[in-house]
Amino acid sequence: MNLISPSSTTSLSQSSERxxxxxxxxxxxxxxxxxxDVSAEINKGEFIGILGPNGAGKSTLMKAILGLCxxxxxxxxxxxxxxxxxxxxxxxxxxxxxxxxxxxxxxRSLVAAVHQGEHWGIPWPSSARQAAVHRALELxxxxxxxxxxxSILSGGEKKRVMLAQAVxxxxxxxxxxEPLASLDPKNQKHLVDCIANIKKKTAATILFIAHDANxxxxxxxxxxxxxGGKARLGKVDEVIxxxxxxxxxxxxxxxxxSEGRLFIVNxxxxxxxxxxxx
Amino acid sequence: MTCLFTYLTYDFVRNALFAGSIVxxxxxxxxxxxxxxxxxxxxxxxxxIGFTGATGAALFGLTPLSGMLxxxxxxGSLMGISGNKLQRSELAIGMVLSVSLGLGTLFLSLYxxxxxxxxxxxxxNIFGIAPSQLYEIFLLAACSLGAISICSRRLxxxxxxxxxxxARGISLTxxxxxxxxxxxxxxxxxxxxxxxLLVFTLIVGPAGIAMRLxxxxxxxxxxxxxxxLITVWSGILLACATNWPPSxxxxxxxxxxxxxxxxxxxx
Ligand SMILES: Nc1ncnc2c1ncn2[C@@H]1O[C@H](COP(=O)(O)OP(=O)(O)OP(=O)(O)O)[C@@H](O)[C@H]1O
Ligand SMILES: [Mg+2]
Numbered sequence: 001m002n003l004i005s006p007s008s009t010t011s012l013s014q015s016s017e018r019x020x021x022x023x024x025x026x027x028x029x030x031x032x033x034x035x036x037d038v039s040a041e042i043n044k045g046e047f048i049g050i051l052g053p054n055g056a057g058k059s060t061l062m063k064a065i066l067g068l069c070x071x072x073x074x075x076x077x078x079x080x081x082x083x084x085x086x087x088x089x090x091x092x093x094x095x096x097x098x099x100x101x102x103x104x105x106x107x108r109s110l111v112a113a114v115h116q117g118e119h120w121g122i123p124w125p126s127s128a129r130q131a132a133v134h135r136a137l138e139l140x141x142x143x144x145x146x147x148x149x150x151s152i153l154s155g156g157e158k159k160r161v162m163l164a165q166a167v168x169x170x171x172x173x174x175x176x177x178e179p180l181a182s183l184d185p186k187n188q189k190h191l192v193d194c195i196a197n198i199k200k201k202t203a204a205t206i207l208f209i210a211h212d213a214n215x216x217x218x219x220x221x222x223x224x225x226x227x228g229g230k231a232r233l234g235k236v237d238e239v240i241x242x243x244x245x246x247x248x249x250x251x252x253x254x255x256x257x258s259e260g261r262l263f264i265v266n267x268x269x270x271x272x273x274x275x276x277x278x
Numbered sequence: 279m280t281c282l283f284t285y286l287t288y289d290f291v292r293n294a295l296f297a298g299s300i301v302x303x304x305x306x307x308x309x310x311x312x313x314x315x316x317x318x319x320x321x322x323x324x325x326x327i328g329f330t331g332a333t334g335a336a337l338f339g340l341t342p343l344s345g346m347l348x349x350x351x352x353x354g355s356l357m358g359i360s361g362n363k364l365q366r367s368e369l370a371i372g373m374v375l376s377v378s379l380g381l382g383t384l385f386l387s388l389y390x391x392x393x394x395x396x397x398x399x400x401x402x403n404i405f406g407i408a409p410s411q412l413y414e415i416f417l418l419a420a421c422s423l424g425a426i427s428i429c430s431r432r433l434x435x436x437x438x439x440x441x442x443x444x445a446r447g448i449s450l451t452x453x454x455x456x457x458x459x460x461x462x463x464x465x466x467x468x469x470x471x472x473x474x475l476l477v478f479t480l481i482v483g484p485a486g487i488a489m490r491l492x493x494x495x496x497x498x499x500x501x502x503x504x505x506x507l508i509t510v511w512s513g514i515l516l517a518c519a520t521n522w523p524p525s526x527x528x529x530x531x532x533x534x535x536x537x538x539x540x541x542x543x544x545x
Binding site: 066067068084087088090091092093094096098099100102103104105106108109110112113114116117118119120121122123125147149162165166175 | 314316427428429430431432434435436438439440441442443444445446447448489490492493494495496498
């Protein structure tokens with residue numbers, strides 16, 4: 001019972017509509033099986049929330065999709081190609097901030113450096129680049145502090161600069177690894193709205209890793225819940241339900257809804273948390 | 279003013295200015311990437327490793343320049359293999375640095391006739407540059423600048439946002455090796471001007487100060503080139519005027535500029 005979830009949307013679509021297809025993928029790292037037999041079909045333009053506890057393999061699966069982490073079994077197709085061959089379609093926001101903390105460069109030049117960064121030659125300044133940078137900063141909502149030095153920005157502002165870097169080359173798929181980490185609830189909402197807006201404007205497929213389902217309710221089309229090496233993809237109500245999560249975790253889990261928010265309760269330890277971190 | 283022009287009539291001053299300008303230009307550009315990539319210590323170590331190459335070259339009948347070039351290119355590509363983890367491998371770099379300096383002392387003791395030139399390797403001898411050397415320096419610098427222009431956009435991307443660059447299909451290791459090779463060449467050339475001990479000043483100094491003064495890539499790199507050229511020129515001319523070594527002047531001017539930026543700029 002490893003992963004399934006032919007939901008109504010996937011069964012209708014053709015394979016040309018797929019942006020990502022995983023077939024029975026297993027990933028081994030350091031002699032351990034991190035991901036076991038995961039399959040999923042994701043359509044173009046979908047907003048997928050990826051949830052699950054620490055160490056569930058969320059980041060690892062994303063790296064496998066990017067072609068940065070080898071996988072032992074299965075097939076990954078990314079826009080119909082194996083991982084690593086359609087990489088220019090990708091916008092990626094890593095979980096760890098990889099921009100050097102000491103850099104005195106402005107946010108604007110950090111975003112400009114990414115623009116068509118895989119091309120050869122000299123990155124001459126051009127008005128086309130300036131316009132693209134402006135647009136990306138606008139999409140990410142980072143225009144107001146774009147000319148300040150990156151090192152003095154706040155954690156949330158840095159996240160938006162990294163988001164602008166991820167969206168500048170109009171990616172067909174945006175992979176965001178925990179963009180909400182260390183943001184306050186108000187800014188979480190702002191960032192989610194901002195990403196929903198990016199989806200609307202660019203029609204990009206979005207894979208959004210988060211620890212709490214609640215900020216994503218209403219924006220995500222489907223959810224992929226990962227736990228114990230397995231994953232389950234489907235509509236929010238189907239996947240984040242007592243029965244489905246109990247199966248995934250192998251222990252009794254209660255999901256309760258109150259005032260429009262989801263809470264997941266581990267029936268054994270009786271710890272309730274806003275969905276979904278155990 | 280008149281004395282300035284009399285200096286320029288001497289061949290060795292003109293050669294020094296020419297070699298100094300080339301090296302300053304290359305050093306400023308490569309140095310800017312050194313700062314971006316945060317590999318200052320590796321740059322410093324490469325220069326010192328070059329000392330071993332220069333002393334060893336005498337034993338094997340090579341010119342000091344080719345000996346230095348050889349050994350720092352080998353060391354540079356080895357460092358490059360660790361890719362973007364290089365900034366964190368200080369221990370490894372330090373160990374390689376000390377073993378190669380130890381080897382350098384051995385070479386020095388084996389080949390006694392060479393001892394006289396040790397000080398020019400360590401502290402530079404820009405006024406002693408022969409026209410044939412000038413040609414070598416020019417050629418090497420032109421090749422390095424050519425190489426860096428071809429890959430500067432990718433290198434910038436890989437240096438500033440490595441995770442995203444890797445996700446877009448840029449090989450971080452390959453670019454790290456390429457960069458370290460270019461750094462090895464620049465460091466070797468810079469040591470012709472200021473000596474292996476002071477290479478850090480010329481490679482990292484102008485770029486580091488430029489980084490403090492600017493907020494964007496292009497202003498930064500232009501500022502770095504400007505500072506590098508101004509320092510080398512004034513260092514050489516002041517050396518003519520005072521008869522003190524140019525390496526002293528170059529490093530002092532850069533230190534003075536650094537001090538000014540530290541005092542007048544709030545971090
Ligand atoms: N290079 C590696 N070698 C060995 N094990 C690894 C490696 N990278 C990750 N792992 C292991 O794989 C598991 C999944 O890691 P991953 O980073 O994908 O988790 P995650 O779901 O993203 O967790 P988090 O919510 O904490 O970010 C962890 O147990 C981790 O220790
Ligand atoms: Mg993770």
